[in-house]
Amino acid sequence: TQLLEQSPQFLSIQEGENLTVYCNSSSVFSSLQWYRQEPGEGPVLLVTVVTGGEVKKLKRLTFQFGDARKDSSLHITAAQTGDTGLYLCAFGGALNFGKGTSLLVTP
Amino acid sequence: EPEVTQTPSHQVTQMGQEVILRCVPISNHLYFYWYRQILGQKVEFLVSFYNNEISEKSEIFDDQFSVERPDGSNFTLKIRSTKLEDSAMYFCASSDTGGETQYFGPGTRLLVL
Numbered sequence: 001t002q003l004l005e006q007s008p009q010f011l012s013i014q015e016g017e018n019l020t021v022y023c024n025s026s027s028v029f030s031s032l033q034w035y036r037q038e039p040g041e042g043p044v045l046l047v048t049v050v051t052g053g054e055v056k057k058l059k060r061l062t063f064q065f066g067d068a069r070k071d072s073s074l075h076i077t078a079a080q081t082g083d084t085g086l087y088l089c090a091f092g093g094a095l096n097f098g099k100g101t102s103l104l105v106t107p
Numbered sequence: 108e109p110e111v112t113q114t115p116s117h118q119v120t121q122m123g124q125e126v127i128l129r130c131v132p133i134s135n136h137l138y139f140y141w142y143r144q145i146l147g148q149k150v151e152f153l154v155s156f157y158n159n160e161i162s163e164k165s166e167i168f169d170d171q172f173s174v175e176r177p178d179g180s181n182f183t184l185k186i187r188s189t190k191l192e193d194s195a196m197y198f199c200a201s202s203d204t205g206g207e208t209q210y211f212g213p214g215t216r217l218l219v220l
Binding site for chain 2: 031041094098
């Protein structure tokens, strides 16, 4: 069974700081998705990474897919309070989610 | 921007009762999914549906669960006889390609008493 390990589990930072969260597995993926989920709402797709070594940017968010396509990272530059949420990585058509990184950005 | 909608937003039911959760997927999408999230746990896949039939289901999706596309717009999840452990957020999702890019609804919070 392929499993996604996300780290850290929780992260609390102040506005303006940078952060990186990770999604790791021992398996190779054809693609990986990153979602953000706010309390009481459904996951919202942020990005899909497909190619090993690929880097995608979404405003202050930078997503990287590992060269071997086994891991991915999400880097947020100059975090804002609106970035607060649960960041999930997932793979597969029947999406298999990690447990997520819960991010809290305080003023 | 098109979005997936779900009704009701909250449902409280007694154990043993039947519930039907409703979803309206994005209009040009052909692939539909149900997921659930028990409080404090990760989002879990239940079932996928394409061309009027189930294409894949998880171990969670046992005989108590069924899905239906009763018309051209709705997609429903029925739980025949609810159990306490069915209490969770249930999310519907849809996709135009059947791949990993899926768009989620806001969820229905089900509480079984």
